[in-house]
Amino acid sequence: MTVAMEKQRRWPGLIEHYREFLPVSDSTPVVTLLEGNTPLIEITGISEAIPKGVRVYVKYEGLNPTGSFKDRGMTMAISKAAEEGAKAVICASTGNTSASAAAYAARAGMRCYVVVEGGAIAMGKLSQALIHGAKMLSVDGNFDTALRLVREVAQRLPVKLVNSVNPYRLEGQKTAAFEVCDQLGEAPDFLAIPVGNAGNISAYWKGFKEYRGVGRIGKLPVMLGFQAAGAAPLVEGRVIPSPKTIATAIKIGDPASRRLALAARDESGGRIEAVSDEEILDAYQKLARMAGVFCEPASAASVAGVVKLAGKGFFQQGQRIVCVLTGHGLKDPDRAIASAEPPVTIPATIEALTEAIKA
Amino acid sequence: MTVAMEKQRRWPGLIEHYREFLPVSDSTPVVTLLEGNTPLIEITGISEAIPKGVRVYVKYEGLNPTGSFKDRGMTMAISKAAEEGAKAVICASTGNTSASAAAYAARAGMRCYVVVEGGAIAMGKLSQALIHGAKMLSVDGNFDTALRLVREVAQRLPVKLVNSVNPYRLEGQKTAAFEVCDQLGEAPDFLAIPVGNAGNISAYWKGFKEYRGVGRIGKLPVMLGFQAAGAAPLVEGRVIPSPKTIATAIKIGDPASRRLALAARDESGGRIEAVSDEEILDAYQKLARMAGVFCEPASAASVAGVVKLAGKGFFQQGQRIVCVLTGHGLKDPDRAIASAEPPVTIPATIEALTEAIKA
Numbered sequence: 001m002t003v004a005m006e007k008q009r010r011w012p013g014l015i016e017h018y019r020e021f022l023p024v025s026d027s028t029p030v031v032t033l034l035e036g037n038t039p040l041i042e043i044t045g046i047s048e049a050i051p052k053g054v055r056v057y058v059k060y061e062g063l064n065p066t067g068s069f070k071d072r073g074m075t076m077a078i079s080k081a082a083e084e085g086a087k088a089v090i091c092a093s094t095g096n097t098s099a100s101a102a103a104y105a106a107r108a109g110m111r112c113y114v115v116v117e118g119g120a121i122a123m124g125k126l127s128q129a130l131i132h133g134a135k136m137l138s139v140d141g142n143f144d145t146a147l148r149l150v151r152e153v154a155q156r157l158p159v160k161l162v163n164s165v166n167p168y169r170l171e172g173q174k175t176a177a178f179e180v181c182d183q184l185g186e187a188p189d190f191l192a193i194p195v196g197n198a199g200n201i202s203a204y205w206k207g208f209k210e211y212r213g214v215g216r217i218g219k220l221p222v223m224l225g226f227q228a229a230g231a232a233p234l235v236e237g238r239v240i241p242s243p244k245t246i247a248t249a250i251k252i253g254d255p256a257s258r259r260l261a262l263a264a265r266d267e268s269g270g271r272i273e274a275v276s277d278e279e280i281l282d283a284y285q286k287l288a289r290m291a292g293v294f295c296e297p298a299s300a301a302s303v304a305g306v307v308k309l310a311g312k313g314f315f316q317q318g319q320r321i322v323c324v325l326t327g328h329g330l331k332d333p334d335r336a337i338a339s340a341e342p343p344v345t346i347p348a349t350i351e352a353l354t355e356a357i358k359a
Numbered sequence: 360m361t362v363a364m365e366k367q368r369r370w371p372g373l374i375e376h377y378r379e380f381l382p383v384s385d386s387t388p389v390v391t392l393l394e395g396n397t398p399l400i401e402i403t404g405i406s407e408a409i410p411k412g413v414r415v416y417v418k419y420e421g422l423n424p425t426g427s428f429k430d431r432g433m434t435m436a437i438s439k440a441a442e443e444g445a446k447a448v449i450c451a452s453t454g455n456t457s458a459s460a461a462a463y464a465a466r467a468g469m470r471c472y473v474v475v476e477g478g479a480i481a482m483g484k485l486s487q488a489l490i491h492g493a494k495m496l497s498v499d500g501n502f503d504t505a506l507r508l509v510r511e512v513a514q515r516l517p518v519k520l521v522n523s524v525n526p527y528r529l530e531g532q533k534t535a536a537f538e539v540c541d542q543l544g545e546a547p548d549f550l551a552i553p554v555g556n557a558g559n560i561s562a563y564w565k566g567f568k569e570y571r572g573v574g575r576i577g578k579l580p581v582m583l584g585f586q587a588a589g590a591a592p593l594v595e596g597r598v599i600p601s602p603k604t605i606a607t608a609i610k611i612g613d614p615a616s617r618r619l620a621l622a623a624r625d626e627s628g629g630r631i632e633a634v635s636d637e638e639i640l641d642a643y644q645k646l647a648r649m650a651g652v653f654c655e656p657a658s659a660a661s662v663a664g665v666v667k668l669a670g671k672g673f674f675q676q677g678q679r680i681v682c683v684l685t686g687h688g689l690k691d692p693d694r695a696i697a698s699a700e701p702p703v704t705i706p707a708t709i710e711a712l713t714e715a716i717k718a
Contacts, residue, residue: 010399010541010542010543011396011398033398033400033651033652034398034399034400034419037370037396037398039370039392039393039396039424040369040393041392041393060393060424063422063423063424064422065398065419065422065651065652066653067687067689088716090716103651103652103653104651105651106647106649106650106651107649107650107651113715113716115712116702118704123482123692123696124483124689124692126692126696126702127688127689127692127693127695127696127699128653128688128689128695130696130700130701130702131644131647131648131653131688131695131696131698131699132647132648132651132653133647133648133699135700135703135715136700136701136702136703137702137703137704137705137712137715138702138703138704138705139704139705139706139707140704140706140707145707146707149707149708149709149712150712152709153709153712153713153716156709156713157713157716157717159716182369183369184369285490288462288465288490288491288492289465289490289491289492290465290466291465291466292392292424292462292463292464292465292466292491293392293424293462294425294462294487294490294491328426328689329486329487329490330426330483330486330487330687330689330690331689333482333485333486333692334486336486336487336489336490337482337485337486337489339490340486340489340490340492341489341495342489342495343475343485343489343495343497344494344496344497345477345496345497345498345499346496346498347498347499348498348499348500348504348505348508349508350511350512350515353474353496353498353508353509353512354512354515354516356472356494356496357447357449357472357512357516357518358516
């Protein structure tokens, strides 16, 4: 089909595009920033452990409007909040949720309250919640403390909770699984994904099952979830009171969607494993330097996990693996600068520049 | 057309999608991050000066892979450099070009040298060039000095120049005009765009004319270019030796594509005008707070200019205006944080949270 023959359709946002799979009606006021429709990029050369003939793709969710996959759930949560007449929303957040909630609430004309753990939020994410006009409240305590507080206050005051315990969030997020299948023409053999609060792995699994249910795909993928070693409650089978990892977006010790995530693992014959901060940072740097793809550290847990399993001979020729990159690297510029060689200052002369290049 | 009836096509990147309009052949190795295909988002409530019945859209170019429109030109420039056997590329950059060049060079396996003016680069952009493995060379002097240096060194050494003086850059960038037309089903009445080095306004105009030439659109838009008041060489008709503006991406005193930009203005019956830093920051904040769209300050010059012209009664009911937002707000988190209310620290108790929300 040539360009001249084809009439390009304008992407209408994920609620319109996947309306028949979502709990919306004609009376739902759709609040959208045209989220979704993110690229599926093939990557090569990340690790020699990955056998030739295994194709690895990244679902680059950092190209959603606020720079993370959270927009998929937030367009649903805010649209449904608007349908119910809400004037204000609240969330606890390690950062990406707050950025997304603030942006969609701004677009809907709602007030937005964000409760953050003191001191641990990445700079890009903080800038987003603030510029979109959210009221940010910093509390002494970790994410789990913040989540308990907002759950309680949402029961007392007329503010709508938009954390992933809001069921509409996972409904929106499941559309990423639809897109992966639409882009590949079939489900992948493996879906690798970072696991923090455990909502996203649950949402993908729900999406794959629904697409299979209506015959849009002929098989289901094996789900591979990866937690940071210092914040791996699902791997260790216990709550981690003080989670520790450089991957702030998955630094969660008591995941809200634990039960659903374990079901996704078991129903798909998959795994939830841990990767170290070193393995995460190695994948983070290789993605940027070899594939040209800049993601936030937590996102790289999916690729780090695939590299680790590949080293154990886990994958076979002909298989296709999709790694979810949950957020853009611009969310955490400090980490990137800390992970790279600093600029070199030279005189503004052609001789100095020539010398620097030949060096 | 329902989802079930429609077979979703995977976006192949802009070179494949618009191949017939681009100087590529079967022997061009396409280096792509699946750039392009960015959302066209309608915005309302930005200014009362804009008459009812005038529809304003933003072309959100910040959702390209490296967060700016530069990726459109870079996929072309790097693909053609690869076709010509280049092993290294170089550019001068206020930031976005370096981020894009570094990412695409990484993907192509080329070395990348970036010459930046000392001290003036926004944090997000710096982080990108570094993490993608570019060699960054900081010189004492402004962008124009840096551009002179790289042009000269590219003639002496086997490094390919990928600044916008590279003709393939504008070829790639013109595809944004194609997308705007495809998304609207026709050319808009006005295309508003920030003007720095003046390549992008030239590229859009070229794109519109080519689409008109093959009958894909029936009319041409009026081109409206906006420079920052402290860096407005095209408005003042002279080189600005020391340009000054908070909009770093358009802080350029001696635009490389001056002649083409003035031709775009004159052929379209348009204007190139100046907007103050205050007007730019006001539009920047309103876009984030009212529309939920976070762009970098320079991008907001297009919206600031439209608001300014609207105040003079420039637009009429039934017209459609597309404002180009060239880069994502995450490119410059410091500016966002400086432009907003800081977080408030409260005790981690339900009472304190309740009080903060009721306040």
